[in-house]
Amino acid sequence: MSAYQNEMKAVAALKEAAGNGWSAINPEYAARMRIQNRFKTGLDIAKYTAAIMRKDMAEYDADSSAYTQSLGCWHGFIGQQKLISIKKHLKTTNKRYLYLSGWMVAALRSEFGPLPDQSMHEKTSVAALIEELYTFLRQADARELDLLFTALDDARAAGDKAKEAEIQAQIDNFETHVVPIIADIDAGFGNAEATYLLAKKMIEAGACCIQIENQVSDEKQCGHQDGKVTVPHAEFLAKINAVRYAFLELGVDDGVIVARTDSLGAGLTKQIAVTNEPGDLGDQYNSFLDGDYITSADDIENGDVVIKANGKLLKPKRLASGLFQFRPGTGEDRVVLDCITSLQNGADLLWIETEKPHVGQIANMVNRIREVVPNAKLVYNNSPSFNWTLNFRQQVFDDWVAQGKDVSAYDRNNLMSVEYDGTDLCNEADERIRTFQKDASREAGIFHHLITLPTYHTAALSTDNLAKGYFAEEGMLAYVKGVQRQEIRQGIACVKHQNMAGSDIGDNHKEYFAGEAALKAGGKDNTMNQFG
Numbered sequence: 001m002s003a004y005q006n007e008m009k010a011v012a013a014l015k016e017a018a019g020n021g022w023s024a025i026n027p028e029y030a031a032r033m034r035i036q037n038r039f040k041t042g043l044d045i046a047k048y049t050a051a052i053m054r055k056d057m058a059e060y061d062a063d064s065s066a067y068t069q070s071l072g073c074w075h076g077f078i079g080q081q082k083l084i085s086i087k088k089h090l091k092t093t094n095k096r097y098l099y100l101s102g103w104m105v106a107a108l109r110s111e112f113g114p115l116p117d118q119s120m121h122e123k124t125s126v127a128a129l130i131e132e133l134y135t136f137l138r139q140a141d142a143r144e145l146d147l148l149f150t151a152l153d154d155a156r157a158a159g160d161k162a163k164e165a166e167i168q169a170q171i172d173n174f175e176t177h178v179v180p181i182i183a184d185i186d187a188g189f190g191n192a193e194a195t196y197l198l199a200k201k202m203i204e205a206g207a208c209c210i211q212i213e214n215q216v217s218d219e220k221q222c223g224h225q226d227g228k229v230t231v232p233h234a235e236f237l238a239k240i241n242a243v244r245y246a247f248l249e250l251g252v253d254d255g256v257i258v259a260r261t262d263s264l265g266a267g268l269t270k271q272i273a274v275t276n277e278p279g280d281l282g283d284q285y286n287s288f289l290d291g292d293y294i295t296s297a298d299d300i301e302n303g304d305v306v307i308k309a310n311g312k313l314l315k316p317k318r319l320a321s322g323l324f325q326f327r328p329g330t331g332e333d334r335v336v337l338d339c340i341t342s343l344q345n346g347a348d349l350l351w352i353e354t355e356k357p358h359v360g361q362i363a364n365m366v367n368r369i370r371e372v373v374p375n376a377k378l379v380y381n382n383s384p385s386f387n388w389t390l391n392f393r394q395q396v397f398d399d400w401v402a403q404g405k406d407v408s409a410y411d412r413n414n415l416m417s418v419e420y421d422g423t424d425l426c427n428e429a430d431e432r433i434r435t436f437q438k439d440a441s442r443e444a445g446i447f448h449h450l451i452t453l454p455t456y457h458t459a460a461l462s463t464d465n466l467a468k469g470y471f472a473e474e475g476m477l478a479y480v481k482g483v484q485r486q487e488i489r490q491g492i493a494c495v496k497h498q499n500m501a502g503s504d505i506g507d508n509h510k511e512y513f514a515g516e517a518a519l520k521a522g523g524k525d526n527t528m529n530q531f532g
Contacts, residue, residue, distance in 0.1 A: 007031035050208035067441035070097035076136030102184035127201035199246035228266035232273035259342035260351035
């Protein structure tokens with residue numbers, strides 16, 4: 001018996017027990033409403049999606065071609081349309097997630113207005129966006145099922161048993177639009193207690209996966225900007241523990257933690273780590289500090305700090321800001337130590353923020369990590385902060401030089417020029433971009449590929465294209481030709497925007513509640529009928 005039939009049977013039993021007072025209740029209508037609202041709370045969603053991520057991680061461990069993907073979304077509607085599109089074109093949401101970017105929350109969702117990615121936005125806006133995304137995804141479920149219920153009623157009215165059975169099978173095998181969200185908690189918005197409190201809110205909103213970075217919370221910078229400052233491992237591990245306790249408290253026992261390291265691009269630390277004996281974690285952190293070894297108190301100036309490191313007295317270099325700097329060239333070693341330490345202390349996945357998308361560079365670090373933790377795997381930011389075209393054209397140029405190929409027709413510093421479009425070098429670069437995710441998942445341990453800010457850029461691009469025509473000579477044709485006609489031709493559901501917003505669901509509910517007395521919006525005079 002299907003879930004749909006089980007729900008009808010359950011409501012019918014309730015109706016019978018309730019007696020005549022429930023005479024107007026139709027068990028099938030109630031069953032439809034239950035099926036349309038599968039997830040009653042955010043915790044239901046978090047538990048469901050955590051299980052999906054754990055399954056996907058195990059499948060990736062067995063086969064690296066089974067990697068996962070997501071796109072960053074800054075509004076519930078954007079996330080909803082992405083999942084509707086995935087189901088339409090790819091027929092399944094399997095291994096497709098959503099990403100919630102702290103950058104986009106800061107830039108687009110703060111009550112302060114647009115802000116840089118420096119953890120200055122309201123921390124509650126992160127959890128609020130998670131809840132909003134899942135509200136829209138649940139509404140996508142309700143809308144699609146409502147269309148199926150209407151089709152089921154039409155098939156019954158026509159006496160078409162075969163069509164009725166076909167639609168009933170679609171209802172019984174319905175795949176939800178609700179998928180995992182990897183949610184950015186930045187550097188935790190304060191101390192470990194603050195991190196725990198915010199993590200709870202995010203999990204209660206539906207987050208099964210929380211990404212946290214090892215920057216100083218009140219000095220946080222975007223991963224692709226300068227001035228990043230890391231914290232000693234003990235402080236970061238306390239925040240990982242805080243997130244894990246939040247998951248456990250709320251019963252999401254298999255919640256996923258992504259530990260992000262910015263050490264590759266971060267040359268500064270705010271603190272000298274506490275160390276109790278040579279070789280401990282604090283001592284290893286301090287061993288990367290830049291400074292001068294001294295042999296006499298005469299080498300110490302007023303205000304200098306001196307520590308014992310590597311068996312000698314080290315006077316770390318301290319900037320006017322009070323920050324200490326690491327030795328140049330230690331970034332990769334610090335990344336490897338960060339990653340191993342995080343995985344050995346509760347993290348499930350890694351995020352290494354790099355300055356360019358280079359499979360070889362990522363693989364070099366991952367291979368070192370896997371010498372200690374064999375199943376280490378990454379979430380990787382396929383960032384819009386990279387100039388992908390230029391990066392890959394230069395990578396091909398350099399490879400060709402190493403292979404002894406003639407590159408005299410190309411200027412390496414000017415490879416973005418449109419004159420090179422369509423050349424052999426640029427075609428090979430495009431092919432490497434196309435296969436980057438497959439290659440990196442196979443060779444560099446990347447389990448999940450995401451683009452942090454894609455819908456920020458697509459919104460800007462599409463708006464620019466409409467505005468330049470609409471406010472000029474094209475006028476209304478700019479909208480009709482560039483938007484509405486494309487919606488019709490490509491089968492974009494939003495062309496019927498009243499339906500997308502829930503008008504037909506509301507009409508059906510009115511009929512459930514009031515029967516023939518219901519005043520519906522979807523009659524013959526509804527202009528949405530023009531779209532078939």
